[in-house]
Amino acid sequence: MRPSWLMLLVLPLLGCPKGGETDTSGATRSTCYRDIQGDLQTIRKRLEKGRPVEARLYVEGLAECPEALGSIEYHLLDSGIAEELGDLNGAWAAALRGMLLAGNAADAEASAFFKAAVARFHADYVWLARGAGTEPPAIRYAGAVVDDETLRQLEDIAEGRSVRSESGEAGYWVYPGRYRIQGVVVALSAGQAHRLDPPTGGSP
Amino acid sequence: MRTSLQEHRSPSHRGPAPWLRCLIVTAGCLLLAAPAAATELLLVSDVPAMDGKQVQRPMWAPGAKPRLVHEMTDRDRSTLLRVVDVAGGSFTDQIIPGARSSRLEAMGAGAERADHGAAWWDETSFFFVRAVGGDQKLFYFDGVPREVPGLPGRVVEVATDPGRGVLFASIEDEAGFDLHRLSGQGFTETRRRLTRTSTEVESAMNVDAAGAVHFVRIAAKSTKLGQAATDALEASSHAANTALRDYEILRITPLADGTTLLYVRAPAGAPEADSTYLLLEVTGAAVKVLANGVYLPPGMPPAPAVSAAGRYVYFINNDAKSGNPVVRYDRTSGTALDLKLSTRGHQEVAVGEYPVEGGMQAWIAVVSVGDDRGQDVRNHLYVGTLAD
Numbered sequence: 001m002r003p004s005w006l007m008l009l010v011l012p013l014l015g016c017p018k019g020g021e022t023d024t025s026g027a028t029r030s031t032c033y034r035d036i037q038g039d040l041q042t043i044r045k046r047l048e049k050g051r052p053v054e055a056r057l058y059v060e061g062l063a064e065c066p067e068a069l070g071s072i073e074y075h076l077l078d079s080g081i082a083e084e085l086g087d088l089n090g091a092w093a094a095a096l097r098g099m100l101l102a103g104n105a106a107d108a109e110a111s112a113f114f115k116a117a118v119a120r121f122h123a124d125y126v127w128l129a130r131g132a133g134t135e136p137p138a139i140r141y142a143g144a145v146v147d148d149e150t151l152r153q154l155e156d157i158a159e160g161r162s163v164r165s166e167s168g169e170a171g172y173w174v175y176p177g178r179y180r181i182q183g184v185v186v187a188l189s190a191g192q193a194h195r196l197d198p199p200t201g202g203s204p
Numbered sequence: 205m206r207t208s209l210q211e212h213r214s215p216s217h218r219g220p221a222p223w224l225r226c227l228i229v230t231a232g233c234l235l236l237a238a239p240a241a242a243t244e245l246l247l248v249s250d251v252p253a254m255d256g257k258q259v260q261r262p263m264w265a266p267g268a269k270p271r272l273v274h275e276m277t278d279r280d281r282s283t284l285l286r287v288v289d290v291a292g293g294s295f296t297d298q299i300i301p302g303a304r305s306s307r308l309e310a311m312g313a314g315a316e317r318a319d320h321g322a323a324w325w326d327e328t329s330f331f332f333v334r335a336v337g338g339d340q341k342l343f344y345f346d347g348v349p350r351e352v353p354g355l356p357g358r359v360v361e362v363a364t365d366p367g368r369g370v371l372f373a374s375i376e377d378e379a380g381f382d383l384h385r386l387s388g389q390g391f392t393e394t395r396r397r398l399t400r401t402s403t404e405v406e407s408a409m410n411v412d413a414a415g416a417v418h419f420v421r422i423a424a425k426s427t428k429l430g431q432a433a434t435d436a437l438e439a440s441s442h443a444a445n446t447a448l449r450d451y452e453i454l455r456i457t458p459l460a461d462g463t464t465l466l467y468v469r470a471p472a473g474a475p476e477a478d479s480t481y482l483l484l485e486v487t488g489a490a491v492k493v494l495a496n497g498v499y500l501p502p503g504m505p506p507a508p509a510v511s512a513a514g515r516y517v518y519f520i521n522n523d524a525k526s527g528n529p530v531v532r533y534d535r536t537s538g539t540a541l542d543l544k545l546s547t548r549g550h551q552e553v554a555v556g557e558y559p560v561e562g563g564m565q566a567w568i569a570v571v572s573v574g575d576d577r578g579q580d581v582r583n584h585l586y587v588g589t590l591a592d
Contacts, residue, residue: 124306145344176347187328
């Protein structure tokens with residue numbers, strides 16, 4: 001193979017995200033060697049072009065860099081990408097982290113952006129409060145057409161990967177739709193909140 | 205309005221339907237009941253989201269509460285779907301978003317889309333066709349739009365049989381426009397191509413109570429009725445009813461008693477051609493003209509509107525001087541009643557029935573020109589209940 005062909009194969013690989021390289025020898029000093037601003041720009045461009053799957057690879061790569069985690073834009077992009085991919089709980093958590101950072105930095109514009117994102121969640125999705133149960137509730141999709149994103153949201157619930165609301169309540173975000181919860185089919189519409197309490201007795 | 209109750213059996217001749225001429229001339233049994241007081245309807249399209257947009261294709265949902273979905277089109281021909289819930293004298297509404305991500309929706313995703321052809325699945329969800337660019341895909345909406353994956357071409361139209369878990373879709377692929385039956389998990393398990401017609405188009409689908417899909421097979425110079433039973437391996441079209449062969453069949457409503465209601469266009473040169481659109485009742489080879497001079501909107505017209513039990517048929521009389529009145533035809537008594545609605549300039553009519561204490565309440569939705577204050581001339585949507 002001629003060298004020019006080799007270069008064609010290798011160059012794209014050099015541009016791929018490879019995860020943070022953290023030097024564990026120093027506890028406080030970050031040694032993330034990624035170009036954070038460059039990666040953020042790449043993420044932004046991928047997102048603008050409607051390629052959130054690619055963008056998420058870079059987000060995951062930056063997640064190991066403390067400097068990135070301190071960037072408001074990182075959380076802004078992380079939240080947007082996760083939401084686009086249907087990872088509503090991940091998007092919510094990133095939005096809350098971003099809102100906290102923006103508040104601490106007195107960044108009014110970023111604060112307003114995150115507040116709007118949080119308000120959209122409350123208006124457009126369904127909040128399932130975890131309720132008093134210790135076991136994951138029996139919940140599955142009961143509509144006519146299921147998709148991977150919905151299944152992933154239900155997997156979060158089955159595995160107890162909850163997030164906290166602004167008021168500290170544990171729960172999960174899911175798409176509106178028809179769900180069978182504890183044996184009962186309910187149509188959950190956008191903006192609705194539902195409490196996942198265990199059955200009070202009797203067979204479902 | 206010209207309405208006839210006379211029947212016509214399949215004639216042995218071919219020509220511009222002189223049987224129909226007889227029907228019109230001898231329409232002595234036309235009965236038009238005395239008009240009642242005007243029925244007031246609620247304007248449900250005078251909302252900011254509908255500024256500059258026209259209403260079309262209202263369709264009532266099944267279930268216990270009055271709910272409908274309709275299309276709203278702007279001058280750029282982008283089309284959105286809007287769900288309206290009516291309770292008491294007020295309503296709530298929701299526009300079907302262009303994306304599941306509220307972030308993308310807020311950024312204007314899918315603004316150029318054309319969502320159309322809604323077909324209810326249950327009281328809260330429906331299927332519809334979404335066209336973006338040159339692509340047309342089948343979607344399901346139960347709170348967010350969910351794409352039905354893996355269909356083999358451009359989806360043109362969809363009809364539902366929720367009781368049997370079946371969808372019928374007219375799909376355009378390299379082999380032409382054909383009718384497909386989809387069922388099983390996610391509608392991906394079992395798919396059957398019911399027609400293989402490279403030069404004809406299957407359209408205007410409607411499913412009867414037994415699960416058979418009825419459709420119009422459109423060829424270059426003719427239209428035929430087609431049908432496929434719920435478990436058929438392929439669809440059939442039948443030209444047995446020669447009384448229909450000169451007419452362009454537009455839309456179908458199959459009834460539980462085996463009768464089919466049709467909107468048809470009279471052929472040019474026929475004596476009734478000046479009235480253009482007719483409403484026919486077809487039972488086997490027997491054809492009855494329920495009304496001619498029917499008004500149908502441009503483009504694909506809606507299917508004939510009928511009450512759940514099949515007794516009442518609702519249509520619009522093409523009489524601009526009278527504001528295109530909405531008429532209810534009683535198939536049991538053979539009488540036609542001008543509903544005397546408070547609206548004028550009717551374009552479309554849809555009916556639904558919802559339970560109330562002691563029975564069912566009929567609801568009507570009409571697309572009508574102008575708002576209730578005379579401030580614009582767009583097509584607006586009005587809804588209300590009908591007295592018995």
